[in-house]
Amino acid sequence: MTPTLWGRWQTRLLLLGTIGLLITIGFGALFGNFVTPLALLGYVLLLGLAWDIVYQALQSLRWDRDWPPLFMVGGGLLEALLLWGLIKADFLWAGLGLAGLPGVAPGLTLAQFALHYGTVFTVIFLIMFGPMKVIFLKWRFRGGQFF
Amino acid sequence: MPTLSEPSLPSFFEQRQLSIGTLKHSSLPLEETTYLTIGAGVGSFIWVDHLIIHGVDPTTIVALGLEARPYARFRRLCRNSQILDHDRLRSDSGGTPDNIWAWPGYALREMGRDLRCGRVRHAARLAWQIFSEPVLHDPFTPQAGDVFTSLDREARRIGWRTIRRFGLARAVRKTNDGRYVVAYSPTMALKGGCRLIVARYVHLAMGYPRVRVLPELHQYRQQMDYSRHFVNTYEPHDHVYRRLRQTGGAILLRGRGITSSRIIQKLYEVYGHNPNIRILHLMRSPKPNGPHYEYARRLTRNHFDHQPYNFPKACFGGDLRRVMEQANDRERAELISLWGGITTAKRPLWERIITTGLTEGWYHIRFGRLAWVEPAQNGITVAVQGDVAWSEETQLRVDFIIDATGLEVAPERSPLWRDLLQCYGLPKNRAGQIKVTNDFEIAALRNTPGRVFTGGIMSLGGPFAPVDSFTGLQYAAQKSLESLIAQGAPGVRRLGPVRSVVQWSRWAVGVSP
Incomplete structure (x- = not known):
C-alpha cells in the first residue's frame, strides 16, 4: 500500500484506536497502571498526525512516491525517540510548571516504554502488510483511506 | 471474400441494434447467459474471479476465448521474449492475479516454500529483500512459473474449465431488450460456422491485438521473406541464439524497454559461449536525464530510463x-507519457552487462533511425541515419535485427475492436485507446440495463495508469464490480469486511468460493 496523507491519518487512527488500544489495555493490566500506557498511545496518535505530514512531504521527493517498509521502521524509531525525549525533558515541563509529560508516570522505565511501543508498532506494522488488505478490499488502492 | 481471420458475419449484424426475436428465429445456435467475458486470458480470469468471489453463480458466467489456460498467451509471449518459467517478471510481490486481496504476495509464498524445503538462508534473504526494497535491495519480483502455478490452482478452485468456452468472438451488437449478442466461431476454421451468445454484461479483454512491426520494416519483411533475420522479441526466435552460439555475428537491437534488457542478458549468455558477438543498440535519441514530476526525477543510466515497474508505485x-x-x-x-513511456528495471546484473559490454567494446549504443534495409549474403545490410550532429548515414552489415519495441496497442489492429469502432463510433481517449468511465465501462456501448466493461491495454489513458499489469487488471475488475453492485446486477454482493475475510479463508484452504 502506497499511502496518501488522508490514508496515513485514517489508517493510523483506526489501527491505534483498535489493535493499539487492545494491546495498550493489556500493558495497563501488566504494569498495574492504565493511565500511562493510554496517555502514551494518545501521544503517539497526536504526534503521528504531524509526523505523517512530514512523511508525505518526503514521499513526494521520491519518483515512485512510495514509502518502503524500511522507511516505516525508520519513522517508527524516530517517533519513539521523540516521544521518549519528551518524557525525559524535565526542564521543558518544569518551565511550563508541570511535573512531567501530562498523564505519564514519572517512574516509567525505558524498558516498559520500549516494550509497549515496540509491541504496538510491530503488530500494526505486520497487520498493515497483510490482514488489512484482506479485511478492507479497496484499502490498498485508496492509499490507506476508508472514506 | 471472407478470410480465415475475418469470416463473414450474419447479414443482420449490419444493424446497430438487433431484435432478440430475429436472433431467436435465425438458424444460428443461440444461448443466453448473464455475464460474458471475451478473451479468456488473464484479464478475463481476474474479472471472473472477482464475480464469483462477490457471489455470482458460476453457471451464469461464460468466458469466450481460444486457449484453455488463462495465461497461455502471456506465457507464450514471455517465453518468446526469453522469460522462462524460472525467470522473474516485472511485477510486484503483491501483483497476484490468483488472489483478489493481494495477500499473501509471491515473496511470502516463495519464503514459505523455501522453509518447507529447508532453504532457510534463501527464505531469510527474501525476507530481507522485501523489507529493504527498493532502498537497499532491488525489488522482489515473482518467478513466472509461480504465477502460472498459482493461476492453475485458482482456476481449479473457481471451476474455470466449465466457465471457459472455446470460441473466436467476431462481433458484438446491442439487442433491443437491453442486452448484447456476440457472434463467435466455435472452431478456428471458417466452416465451423457461427454461433450466438446473448449476455447482459459483457467484458472485453482481448489484450494486445498483435506483435508490433515497425512501419519502416513492415514492407521489407512482407516482401523479402527475411523474417528469420529480422525478428520481433515476442515471436519465436530461438534460432537467432542457436546460430549466434555456433557462428557468432552482429546484431542490431531496437527498443530500450525491459524486453531489450532481457534480450541483452540472453545475448550476454550466448557471448559467454561465443565471444564473436557484437551488439549495436539503436536508439532514436540520447537520454542523458530522466523526466521529472514535481520535485522528483526518474533515474537514467546509459540512456535507459529506470523504474521498478511500468509506472511509479504511487x-x-x-x-x-x-x-x-x-x-x-x-x-x-x-x-x-511522463510516468510511463519506455523504461526498464534497475537490476544489478543488467547494469553490469551494459557496463562490461561498453568497456570491452562488444556492445555499442548508436542514436538514429533505420533509413533502409536490404538483404545481403547471410545477413542484412542496414543504413542508420543519425538524428543528431551531421545526420550522417552509415551502412552496416548485420546478421540479425531484433526488434524489442513491443506489441501493437492500437484497437484498430484487432478485428473485434475495429468492428465496434466502426459500428458504434466508439470514442477514443487522447492516448489513442478506448475511452472508458472511471468504472471501466464503455459508456458508448451502454444498453440499459446492459453494460460493457473493459480493462488492460485498451483502457490505457483512462482513469488508472498501470492498467497493463496484474494489479491494474484487478483494479479495473474491482471498479466494474462496484458499478455492478450499484445497479443491483444479479448475484453480485458487496464484499464487506466479514465476507471478505470468509472468502479469503476459503481461498487460503483452497475450497470453492
Missing part, C-alpha cells in the same frame, strides 16, 4: 492514482 494506489483519476483526458495522456 500510480497503483497512492496519490498518483488519485491524480490520474481526477485528471481530464488531455492531462491523462500527458501523465501516461
